[in-house]
Amino acid sequence: MPDFSEKKPYLLQHRRRFMLVLGILLLAEILFHLLWLPWLPQSWLFSVGGLAELTVLAIIVLMFWGAQREPLPDAAYNWLTCGLSLWLVSAVADIMDEVVEQPRWLSAFGEDLMRVFGMVLVAGGVFSLMRHARRVHQQLQSLANTDELTGLFNRRHFNRLGADMQRHGLALLLLDLDHFKQVNDTFGHSVGDEVLQELGRILSLHCPPGGYPARLGGEEFAVLLPAMTAGRLHDLAEQIRLAVAAMCIKPGVRLTTSVGMGCLRSGETLEQLQQRTDRALYRAKALGRNRSEWAD
Known part of the structure; x- marks a missing residue:
């Protein structure tokens, strides 16, 4: 303006x-x-x-x-x-x-x-x-x-889109960068911002038509997707996980991501799906990070 x-x-x-x-x-x-x-x-x-x-x-x-x-x-x-x-x-x-x-x-x-x-x-x-x-x-x-740093949708618009999509079924990926705090502590917040921007670019690149990548806050990201088969959702999660592991912002900065995957059940709300998928994300972290886990 x-x-x-x-x-x-x-x-x-x-x-x-x-x-x-x-x-x-x-x-x-x-x-x-x-x-x-x-x-x-x-x-x-x-x-x-x-x-x-x-x-x-x-x-x-x-x-x-x-x-x-x-x-x-x-x-x-x-x-x-x-x-x-x-x-x-x-x-x-x-x-x-x-x-x-x-x-x-x-x-x-x-x-x-x-x-x-x-x-x-x-x-x-x-x-x-x-x-x-x-x-x-x-x-x-x-x-x-939108999120100012990454250009992705923010949590507010993510919730609005999810409320509109849940009537027709949807799938969800929740992602969290592993050990991201160490990047900020070691290389500074400017490098951390570059990492978040690159992750936003990866999510936008791999997001299929009808899907919406979003930054929910900090290093937590999500991809809101139309209803799809479990196999296709797993393949997409793995593509994103491998792309994050391969990204190189600068020498010495290597990151991985843990991913939670979930599909909306009949009669379930977006909030309930998000809670189940969030538990899967933390299970992926507990099992060693740099992996994808299904909700429940």
Whole structure:
């Protein structure tokens, strides 16, 4: 997401200059109407139409003030500022039309066309803001659902996906790196982070279509899978285990992983499957690590 704070001093200076120029232009427009155009026999400024145009002017001024005050994306700011400026000039001309007699070329070609172009530019600014809001929403959704270090799904999204998948059956792999703490203690946390990132890459590479790798926390990972045969699930667990044993981050850094495997039983919840598979994972560690074990 863009950081507007770094641009703030420049933006404030630029916007102040622009508002000064616009203010001078509006003042010149008012003086032109009052000094060079004939006054109407009767002013319609406080009629229903005049009050409506004053209300429109107030709304445009408020919108313009908001566009200058808020840290908008550059594209949206440019669209809105240009459009509202034209619309503001047109609105002032509309009000002056209730006081003086405007020539046809000014009311038709100047005032009306300027209002139309201003509204078109404002619409462009609104669409630009909508696109920006959609991008920000997607980024926030990604941050909420993924682990920042590995790019895999986090525990929150893992539970949500599992709840959706359990109606159609699912399988689960739980993985835990063996002796991972020694890597952090010996080589530092930066190397440990590289190990976790590489494991995330391995899980993404070996995960079949319809499966979702996730980092549950620390060195604990999971792969949520659609329902499959026990043989296929075992083969996948072994592929991942062997790939982890073969990865080499730097000389002297060799790791293995223990894996728990489980398939959802009829009437079982994801939490119950996870508990059974977690027990299998710890049984794999108790039996010597670097191995795969079935849940119950």
